[in-house]
Amino acid sequence: MANERGDLLQGTLDMLVLKALQLEPMHGWGITERIEQWSESVLQLGQGTLYPALYRLERQGLIRSDWKVTQNNRRARYYALTRGGRKQLEDELAQWRRMSRAVNLVLEATIE
C-alpha cells in the first residue's frame, strides 16, 4: 500500500488545516472546500489524509471538535482551534515565512 502522506506533506497539511480554522470553526468538508478556494483549486486535499490529520491534531490538543447542526439542519462535527493550536499556527507561519523567504532568495538569486 502506498503511503499517502509523506512526512514533509504531513507537516504542511497540518499547517494548512490550522490556517483554515483560524477564522471560524468548520467541519471537515468545509475545510477541504476552503483550502481549495484559497489555493485557487491548486491544492485538492486527498480526503483520505484530511481525517487522520484532524484526529491527529485533536489528539495533540491543537484543535477540538463539537457536534453542531448546520444551516441545512444536519449534524456535523465542527473543528475549532484551541489556544495551543493558535500558538502552534503562529509558530508554523513564522517558520514557513522564514523558510519560503530563504528558498525564494536562493531560487531568484541573479547569476552574474
Next chain:
Amino acid sequence: MRAITRGWEWIRSIARGRSLEAGLDEEIRFHLDQQTEKNRRAGMSPEEARRHALLRFGGREHVRETTRDEIRPALLEDSVRDVRHGLRVLRRAPGFTAAALLTLALGIGATSAIFSVVRTVVLQPLPYREPDRLVSVWETNRGGTTRNVIAPANFVAWRERTRTLEHLGMVGPATLAMIVNGQPDQIAGLTFSFDLFHAVGVQPVLGRAYTIEEDLGGNDAVIVLSHEFWQRRLGGRGDVLGMTLSTDGRPRMVIGVMPPGFTVVGDKADFLIPYGQTVEQLRAVRGRGSSYAIGRLREGVSVEQAFSEMRSIYADLEREEPQRNARRTVMLFPLHEQMVGDLRPAVLALAGAVVLVLLVACVNVANLLLARSAAREREVGLRTALGAGRARLVRQMLTESLVLASAGGIGGLAIAALCHRGLLALVGDRIPIPRLEQVALDLPVVAFTVVVALATGIIFGIVPAFVSTSHASDALREGGRHGGGRRLHRVLRTLVVAEVALSLVLLAGAGLLMRSFLKLQSVDPGFRADGVLTAGVQLPATRYGLPQAGSFFRESLSRIAALPGVQHAAGASCLPVPFACIGTSFWRVDHAKPADGQLSSAQVRPITPEFFGTMRIPQVAGRDFSDSDTVDSPPVAIVSEELVRQQFADGSPLGRRLRINVDHANGKTDVEWTIVGVVGNTRSNLDGPVRQTIYIPRTQRPAPSITFFVRTPQDPTLLAPSVTGILHSMEPEAPVEVRTLDDVVVDTIARPRAISVLVGVFALVALAVAAVGVYGVMAYSARERTQEIGVRMALGASASSVFRLVIGQALRLVVIGVAVGLVAAGALTRLLARLLYQVEPLDPWTFAVTALVLLVVATIASYLPARRGMHMAPVDALRTN
C-alpha cells in the same frame, strides 16, 4: 501551561474515544453527502454526483484505519476488539484451543510450582539480622570435602582465640522425651548456645533468651519453645512463660517463645535448650558430639579472612592436641550456602526441567498457531486488501496469542496449586528440605506466573504473527488455494525439529535420573528390610540409669518376642541406615598402634543377640552374641567381612583382639575386644561405600535408648499396636516411634526418588506436548498436500506409497530432531553428574532408549495423518479445493 492544556485535551479525547470513533462514520457520510450535493449543483445526475464523490474520497476502510491509528484511545479500543475477536476465533476451533491451552497450562503451571519452591528454599535470604555476615564452622578431614561435627573442646579454643568472628556458638540436634497433654512424645529441637541469639539477631517474641549463666554457668533448667510448638501442642496458652515441662524426666522452665517460622538454617526446632556446660566441662568432652558452630563476621571482615584465621587456629590445635586433631582442619562458609549447597544441583535440575517443558510448550503452541494460520490466510489476505496495515494485523494476532497465554496462565496457576499440593505430598516430611512448609502460592509467585504467561504469549505468538502476515497480500492472488509458502513450511519444520530436540534433552535427563534411582533402589543393603517392624524407645534419663534401662529393654524384648506371629526380635542402639551409629577408630592388638591420623575407622553398632537372624544378615563364621555376653564377661565383637578383608589378610580373625575407641560399660576405655564372629557386609548409605563394621553386645556398651526389630511373616504394621502396647504398659512416659524397616530404608533415598519422579513427570509432559505438536503439523501438512496426493493416486500411486510419502517426511524431521537433541543432551546431562549414582551422564543405554521412545511416539503421532491420506479416494482429494 501549554502542556497542561494539551494534557487536558488528551484526557478529554480519551474520555470521548468511543464517540469519536462512532462519529467518524457519520462524519464521512456527511462529507460524501456534501460533495455529492456540490457535484449535483455543478450539473451532474444524482448517481453520477454520488459516484464522483465516492471516487474522490478514496478508500473508506483505509480512511477509517489510518484515522483510527491516529486516535490513541483507539489502541485500547482496538485491543478490546482484538481480545473479543481472539476469543471468538479460539471458540471456533475448540480442538486447537484445548490442545494449546492444555499445553500452556502444563508448561506455565510446572514453572510456577517449581519457582515457588526455588524462591522459598533457595533464593530468599535467611530471616536473620544481616544474614550475609553469618558463617557456619565445621571440622573436616584434611583435604576432605564432607562436613564433620566439631569437638566441643575445639569450639572452646576457637571461641577464645578468634578475632574475626563474634558471637560464636554451637548448635546441634537434641531430642527430648516430653509429656505433652498427658501423652509421652519425642520432641525434636536443638541445643543452641546463648551466643547464637546474638549471632542471628533474633530474640524470643515472648519472654527472654537464656543467659550466659544458664548456658556456660550450668544452671540450664530452662527451655525456649518454638511458636509452632506453643500454638499447636500447648494450645497457645497465655501462661506458658514460667510453666514447667518434664523433659527426659527432669523439669525445665519455659522462659521464652521464638517468633513464628523461626528455623536454624531451615532446620525446624520445637525447642532450644542451652548446652548447660561450663567451659571446663566442654574442654573435658572427649570425642565430637553432634554440633557445629555458627558465628558472625566482625565488621569489615571477609569470609576468606575468617577462614584463614580459623585454619591457622586449627593448625595450632593440631599441634597442641594431636590425638584429637591430627590430620584434621576446619571448614567455614556462608550460612546460606550450608542450607542451599546440597540442594542446588537438585533444584537446578528441576528448574532446568521446567524451563524445557515451558519451551516445548511455547514451540508447540507456536507450531499449532502457524499450522492454523495457514487456514486463516484468506482472512488475513482479505483484511490486508481492505486496508489493514501489517502492524495492525501483527498486533491483532499477538493479542490472540496473549489471550491464549492468559487463559493458559490461569490454568497454569490452577495446576501449580495442584502440583504444589502434590509436590508437598510426594516429598512429605520424608525429605528434610529446609523451609519447604513455607512454600506458598503467594503474590510474587502469581506475579511471576503473569510475567511468564505474557512472555510465553509473545514468544510463541511473534513468529506465527510475522510469518503469516508476511505474504498476506499474495493470499488472495493465489485464488484461494492454500499457498502457505515455502517460508511457512520451513518455519514449521524447524519448530518440529526444535520440539523433538527439546523433549529429547528432557527425556534423556529423566532417563538418567530414573536409572540412577533404580540402581540405588536395587542396591543390596546387606539385610532384608521387608517384613520387619522397628520401634524406637527412649527412656527418661532421670528415672532410668543404664542398669535399669538394660533390664527394661531385656524384659520388653522378651515380651515382644513372645507375641504371636513374631519370628525373630532383637534390639540395637541405632537404625541400620542412614547413620553409622558410632563412627570411631580401632586397631589390632597384635599390631603396633598406628600413628594418630593413620588409624582405621569403623562404624560400631551395639546390638542384642538374634540381631543378625532378625535382619537376615548372614553369619559367615564364628558365633552370634548370646545372653551369656554380659557386662562382666570378656568383651567380644563380631566384625563384617569388609573389616576382615582390610585388616586380616593374614588369617582368620576369630579369637584375635581389637582395641576400639569406645567406652566399655565398666567405664574403661582400654579394654580388648575379642572377635567371636564374622557377618556379611551392610551399608549405612545405599549410595555410599561398604564400610568396616564392628558389632558389640549392647550389654557391654549400653545406651538409654534402643530400637527394636521385629521380623514377622505377616504385614509388619499389624504388629505395631501390640508392640506399642507392651512398651506403654511398661513405661507410660516413654515415647515410642514405630515404622517398618522398608519405610526407614526408602526414606533414605526419598530425595533422589522425588527428583527422578518430578523430572520424569515433566519429561512425560514434554513428550506428550511434543507428540501433539508433531501430530498437528503432520495433519496440517497432509491436508495441505491433499491435492498432490489426489493427483498422485489418480496417476496410479498406491495407497502404501502415499503413506510412505507422508510418514517419511515426518520421520525425516523427527530423526533430525533426535540427532540435534542427542547432541544437546550430551552437552547438558553433565550438569546432572552430581545427582547420578553409578550412571554416566552419557550413559549410552539411556540415550538409545530415549531416542527410540521419541521415534516411536513421533511415528505414532504422524501415523494417523498419514493413514488419513492413504485412505482418501482420489476424487475426494481432488475435489477438496
